[in-house]
Amino acid sequence: MHVVGLVPHIDRPEAHAIAKRAAEWLRAQGIEPRVPREVASECGLDDYAATDSTFAEGLDLVVSIGGDGTMLHTVQLVYPRPVPILGVNVGQLAYLSEIEPGELDEWLPKLVDGQFEVSERMVLAVEVTSTGSAAGTWYALNETVLEKQRSGHMIRLDVTINGTPFTSYAADGVIVATPTGTTAYSFSARGPIVSPRMRCLLLTPVSPHMLFDRSLVLGDEESLAFVVSDDRSVTLTADGLTRGELAAGDRVTCRAAPEPARIVTLAPRDFHQILKAKFGLADR
Numbered sequence: 001m002h003v004v005g006l007v008p009h010i011d012r013p014e015a016h017a018i019a020k021r022a023a024e025w026l027r028a029q030g031i032e033p034r035v036p037r038e039v040a041s042e043c044g045l046d047d048y049a050a051t052d053s054t055f056a057e058g059l060d061l062v063v064s065i066g067g068d069g070t071m072l073h074t075v076q077l078v079y080p081r082p083v084p085i086l087g088v089n090v091g092q093l094a095y096l097s098e099i100e101p102g103e104l105d106e107w108l109p110k111l112v113d114g115q116f117e118v119s120e121r122m123v124l125a126v127e128v129t130s131t132g133s134a135a136g137t138w139y140a141l142n143e144t145v146l147e148k149q150r151s152g153h154m155i156r157l158d159v160t161i162n163g164t165p166f167t168s169y170a171a172d173g174v175i176v177a178t179p180t181g182t183t184a185y186s187f188s189a190r191g192p193i194v195s196p197r198m199r200c201l202l203l204t205p206v207s208p209h210m211l212f213d214r215s216l217v218l219g220d221e222e223s224l225a226f227v228v229s230d231d232r233s234v235t236l237t238a239d240g241l242t243r244g245e246l247a248a249g250d251r252v253t254c255r256a257a258p259e260p261a262r263i264v265t266l267a268p269r270d271f272h273q274i275l276k277a278k279f280g281l282a283d284r
Helices: 013-028 037-043 068-078 101-112 271-279
Strands: 003-008 032-036 061-066 085-089 117-121 124-129 136-140 143-148 155-161 164-171 173-177 200-206 216-219 224-228 234-238 241-246 251-256 261-265
Touching (some): 003 068, 013 037, 013 061, 013 101, 068 085, 124 143, 124 173, 124 234, 124 241, 136 143, 136 234, 143 155, 143 251, 164 200, 200 251
Parallel strands (some): 003 032, 003 061, 085 261
Antiparallel strands (some): 117 261, 155 164, 173 200, 200 216
């Protein structure tokens, strides 16, 4: 390996210390460390700072040091480049992290020697047709959300599936999740959990004001489209990042992106056992 990225959580001193120690080790091996400019000063790594637009260029591996939110941020930094991402858990409820902080020193030599496997995760492509700030194409490993801006109001969306009208939703919001994202916001809205081995889109309404209030699972070759049908503003987010506001007539189309995100795995992982551990489920 020639270049390894390090993305520590911006507000966690423990993550900064881990990043600095890893950068020093990498530099000693003749490997260039690279850190996002926004957090480089916090870690004392200004010499290795890179802008968001140049961070992913030529990366062989990137190490995310934080929780699942930091992993999602890291995906945004490198996608769609095929850069493997290793998660180091300096958080709490982390589904995407592979190792704990104390294990990174042991694993770094093996990582730079290529001793790891990669798990491919489906990514959501979100195309927005609008004259506002949300216009463009966005990508999400977990989910995209269309939601209300003001308390006490709901939004109205006309929904089509594969180009054919389906129904109109009246709700506080709607979530379109990947299998990876079904353990996040969609789950808190009472959506089902889907194994990340699958490829599908999951539509879950948030506090719907209608009889049809269940989640809907679509195949990865299908597409969902939403048109804002009244003049109440709608906020669009992708993996927790606000992408802009939507107005009446704006259109959002969601489908599986052509390229997956690549997550480093160091040993076989049983997703169901991870769920059991995270939720503290007891044996019968």
